Amino acid sequence: MKKMLKLFGVSVACAAMLMLFACGEAPQEKKAEEPAKTEEAAAPAKEEPKTIKAGFVYVSPVGDAGYSYAHDLGRKAVDELDWAETSFVESVPEGADSERVIRNMARKGFDIIFTTSFGYMDPTIKVAKEFPDAKFMHCSGFKKSENVSNYFGRIYQARYLTGLVAGAMTKSNKLGYVAAFPIPEVIRGINAYTLGVRKANPEAEVRVVWTKTWYDPALEKDAAKSLLDAGCDVIAQHQDSPAAQEAAQEAGAYSVGYNSDMSSFAPKAHLTSAVWNWAPMYIKMMEEVRDGSWKGDESMWWSLQDGVVDIAPFGPMVPEDVKTSVEAERAKLAAGEDTIFAGPIKNQAGEVVVPEGSASNDGELLGMNWFVEGVVGTVK
Template sequence: MRKILLMLIVAAMSVMMASVAFAGAKKEKVKVGFVYISPIGDEGYSFAQDQGRKAIDALPWVETTAIESVPEGPDSERVVLNLARKGYDVIFGTSFGYMDPMVKVSKKFPKVAFMHCSGFKTTPNMSNYFGRMYQARYLTGIVAGMMTKSNVIGYVAAFPIPEVIRGINAFTLGVRSVNPAATVRVVWTKTWYDPALEKDAAISLLDMKADIITQHQDSPGPLEAAHERGKYAIAYNSDMSKMAPDTQLTSAVWNWAPLFKNTVEQVRDGVWQGNEALWWGMDQGVVDIAPFGPMVPQDVKDKVAAAKQDIISGNNAVFVGPINDQNGKEVVPAGKTMSDPDMLGMNWFVEGVIGNTK
């Protein structure tokens, strides 16, 4: 018991020490660095993060910089370390694989605020942040479920990690809420950003009779594949309609500006603290869907609008039982809502998904 008490005291003191490092240290200028996994020019994931960067860069007391196309692993550690050495007050690492390198660097620079996207590890001066993209995925699933003719929807997915699996499941729940006969076929690319590979994966799904393609990828490759086949697509990260206005039904989109602004304001005011896990949702404006394409009927728009309002008002938590896995076994009992830890660790597919989680 004494050992446990001592461990709790040490942990509490660590958090307090981090708080002291920021408390009362109001800054006139806040320097913010961003590290991206892919180029920002493809209107994908890094593009969406960079739109948030631009929003805070417009604040008169904020100075930002961004480094693109930084691979996960040792390269990311070098880049994050370099930003810390240059005196950046806040460093945003925007890819899952930056997590361990950022943990390592954060311990060397206790007065720098580190923000890691989509991970689960924290330190006294490192928090993680993400958005409840599954809410937007559910809405886009409703669109796909109501507009598919073949009842086969293709999903090009990056890596079989909880973040991606959770999005596939939410999308499928949306699909089957309006069309129980539809299925969602998943192809893994095992890459975040490879336009050619992503496009080929979409083509393989189109060959399997998918008439709508969606994605968890950083490039518009899947959208392009659907466009060339005369099929519809639902994009991700940002509104990609200008690339294929007759193809994109809508897109699940990020709006990082509110969360970034909140972070830099806290650092400026000396009240920021690490050891937090921020998971903001549609009610806080971090996730949404893009405007509908001209081909989307009014009844689909109305159905999505009603579901969106239910999510924002807290009347639809998306992952509410009964929910079966893809083998028909009940995983979430009727009336039960999945907890955040359960959603964050999701490693199984819901009924209606065709594919595996490996």
């Protein structure tokens, strides 16, 4: 019995040892060390280019084929840029209404606001003070500030060229000019036109009628008719509609348009037009806003050489020799040779105001308030 108990005890002990080995961790093979994983730096989120928002304020309808129409063609060119966004308000009277419209654009966060009429100058300056972070460009004015610059083009160059055509085409030696307001911009254009007229025809005179409005087709047409009744056989204009062109055609006279090619309104009368191409200037300004190089308190006055002003194609009635002589003068301007206001130049009283050997500088041109010899009318 004792022997059996002893054998049983040995068996139990062996079983216990087997269980102990079975419960222990089995030895593991050593694995090759893997390289430590490194977290890849997240690529910075690509920043979307900022959309530059531009607002345009117009004094007349964009469909007038005139001044606002030309500006709006420039705006449309800007709108084609994939980083630009534009908006406009048309037919905004100068004065309190324009101030309200300009302020509303500034409140909406436009990056740059273009105010395109001379009478918007003071409202632009006033609103700019209230919104120092916005940028403003005023067309044809002279006041500036830290966030207001002004711009215009040397349209007088195109006026001079159209005057060469008109002076060659008149038979009565009386040419009419329907003009809006007696401000330097308009006076300068009349003078340049008259200098061109008298270079082609020293006996001719240019008669001016003031309408005191930028856009009033009925009034513009009546003013043209009064000049036609006075014996003028070529009608030019500084107005926003083609009404003066239509009056000339109805009377069997010739006409010279402004702002855009107005030949479609008076194909039998239209000799040519002094035209604007605002696109290069507007795109340049927008690019400066985008890259941070835009500056306030500056003035831009671009020329035919810069592609901002030019003349429309000649009408079929213009002789080849006239076209050739005008194109020769145009080529000089395109090359940067501008001697339009080089002396000697006399005023209406026959007094020499620009002596021979000198020329009017930009300050004198921008402040011009007198008529050259050959203009019939008063500066008021």
